[in-house]
Amino acid sequence: MFAPRIARPAANRAAGYSAMLHRSSLRSVKGMTASPCSLQAGIASPRFISAYGYTQAKVLTYSKYGEPKDVLKLHKHSIAAPSGTQVNLRLLATPMNPADINQIQGVYPSKPPFETTLGTAEPAAVAGNEGAFEVISTGSKVSNLSQGDWVVMKQTGQGTWRTHAQMDESQLIKVDKEGLTPLQVGTVSVNPVTAYRMIKDFCEWDWLRSGEEWLIQNGANSGVGRAAIQLARVWGINTLNIVRDREDTAQTEELKQDLYGLGATAVITESELLSKEFRPMVDELTHKGKQPIRLGLNCVGGKNAAAIAKVLAPDSHLVTYGAMSKQPVSLPSGLLIFKNLIFDGFWVSRWGDKNPQLKENTIRDVFDLTRAGKFKDIPVQEVKWTWDKPDSELIQEVQGTLSGFRSGKSIFVFEE
Numbered sequence: 001m002f003a004p005r006i007a008r009p010a011a012n013r014a015a016g017y018s019a020m021l022h023r024s025s026l027r028s029v030k031g032m033t034a035s036p037c038s039l040q041a042g043i044a045s046p047r048f049i050s051a052y053g054y055t056q057a058k059v060l061t062y063s064k065y066g067e068p069k070d071v072l073k074l075h076k077h078s079i080a081a082p083s084g085t086q087v088n089l090r091l092l093a094t095p096m097n098p099a100d101i102n103q104i105q106g107v108y109p110s111k112p113p114f115e116t117t118l119g120t121a122e123p124a125a126v127a128g129n130e131g132a133f134e135v136i137s138t139g140s141k142v143s144n145l146s147q148g149d150w151v152v153m154k155q156t157g158q159g160t161w162r163t164h165a166q167m168d169e170s171q172l173i174k175v176d177k178e179g180l181t182p183l184q185v186g187t188v189s190v191n192p193v194t195a196y197r198m199i200k201d202f203c204e205w206d207w208l209r210s211g212e213e214w215l216i217q218n219g220a221n222s223g224v225g226r227a228a229i230q231l232a233r234v235w236g237i238n239t240l241n242i243v244r245d246r247e248d249t250a251q252t253e254e255l256k257q258d259l260y261g262l263g264a265t266a267v268i269t270e271s272e273l274l275s276k277e278f279r280p281m282v283d284e285l286t287h288k289g290k291q292p293i294r295l296g297l298n299c300v301g302g303k304n305a306a307a308i309a310k311v312l313a314p315d316s317h318l319v320t321y322g323a324m325s326k327q328p329v330s331l332p333s334g335l336l337i338f339k340n341l342i343f344d345g346f347w348v349s350r351w352g353d354k355n356p357q358l359k360e361n362t363i364r365d366v367f368d369l370t371r372a373g374k375f376k377d378i379p380v381q382e383v384k385w386t387w388d389k390p391d392s393e394l395i396q397e398v399q400g401t402l403s404g405f406r407s408g409k410s411i412f413v414f415e416e
């Protein structure tokens, strides 16, 4: 029934380590600006740029909260040629993450302001929180970017579900695109950074015990979960991974094999986690606790999270970063009293606003691992966003992310 695979790659001790807990407050984010036209910009694609230097753009906006199918609208507008430190951008790829949907539903703590700067009939916010963009033109005072460069947004909440955008240079991180794809760049800022920081910042790993310490996580096939598996593997940490049971055993086995392929040490289903067999499994894997489980990562909640907490070693952290089951985390008091477990939350948006340079460094580390073949792409369902694509099709794709088991993350890829 249960066949763990022990993968013991050499630990990358040189990767560096800092044991810090980051708690900070969220800074407000700037929206896109539409500025008066100036004709100093370079031109990447004549089709979208008028004789007066205006770029034609389409953008998915919402003016009230609700289900994506009810509130999202495709809005067309013009973007002036950039002036000063402004940069005009073209979308390469932007994912549809759970947080993006929650934001549209109005149940996410960060709420981009509803504004009229794009000329919408009602004040509107632009959906999407991360993505890869290409620079198509720059203002005269832009110092670090030029046409053809790839960038990601420094902060979440700036609106990435748009074919084109105008941002200030200070809002952008330049990416060394060598050896990278739009998919890899467009999905780096949220999930890999979240996994990376949770593993590094919430546990003082004993690097001398490489391959003898564990982390346990649910939602292991999510973008964050896949990143955690791969980073832990590089850093010599074993992973015990929980996934939801599929409709039949063949599909479940296929999913398990998928995660073993990323370097997972053990993969079990949620029903195994909640069964009587779970404790003996953990004893077997950890040699009766001689190899401690020192970190728990929880994006599910409910009974699942409680079961994970119960097998953590004393003084460990359970970090909650999502609530996919919508069930509260309810924990036995003894875990706090007798095991001194520490229960934390992590939110990459707040952490990134507080630690902008560390965020850039983290992104660069992930890109280095990607180029080295140690960080594989997440499975995706590409949604081609062509200029003529009807709004109903784009919006349907967003709504579809809420339905059942998914074979990959949906991602808008802009094609001119």
Ligand SMILES: NC(=O)c1ccc[n+]([C@@H]2O[C@H](COP(=O)([O-])OP(=O)(O)OC[C@H]3O[C@@H](n4cnc5c(N)ncnc54)[C@H](OP(=O)(O)O)[C@@H]3O)[C@@H](O)[C@H]2O)c1
Binding pocket: 097, 098, 099, 190, 191, 194, 219, 220, 221, 222, 223, 224, 225, 243, 244, 299, 300, 320, 321, 322, 323, 324, 325, 326, 346, 347, 348, 349, 404, 405, 406, 409
């Ligand atoms: N706090 C932060 O800073 C932060 C950053 C990034 C992500 N997150 C959160 O992390 C979670 C995963 O995000 P992601 O972008 O990595 O996800 P993703 O790649 O879109 O995958 C979604 C994951 O959620 C699971 N899931 C869906 N519905 C579920 C349910 N009812 N019960 C249990 N699991 C369910 C899926 O499992 P199946 O395949 O079995 O459906 C899959 O593993 C989300 O809650 C997201 O909001 C938080």
